Amino acid sequence: xxxxxxxxxxxxxxxxxxxxxxxxxxxxxxxxxxxxxxxxxxxxxxxxxxxxxxxxxxxxxxxxxxxxxxxxxxxxxxxxxxxx
Numbered sequence: 001x002x003x004x005x006x007x008x009x010x011x012x013x014x015x016x017x018x019x020x021x022x023x024x025x026x027x028x029x030x031x032x033x034x035x036x037x038x039x040x041x042x043x044x045x046x047x048x049x050x051x052x053x054x055x056x057x058x059x060x061x062x063x064x065x066x067x068x069x070x071x072x073x074x075x076x077x078x079x080x081x082x083x084x
Contacts, residue, residue: 040075048074 007025011018040048048071055062062070 040071044075044078047078 005013007018007021010016010021014021038045051070051074052062052067
């Protein structure tokens, strides 16, 4: 927020709730994560990205459903690998 700008003006200008602006200024927001919790760990996400890159290099076309199924299978595969 610019020096001297009121929280009400910031609310209108940036379309953010006034209370959110005030909480941010008072450092009441904890942590850097915003949004919903992550569903994949960093390792699972990187594995899925690697699989998608290989598929793209191969020239494989994928629909949204294919991506969802691949994600589910990748997570299951990594869980099985952890157990053995």
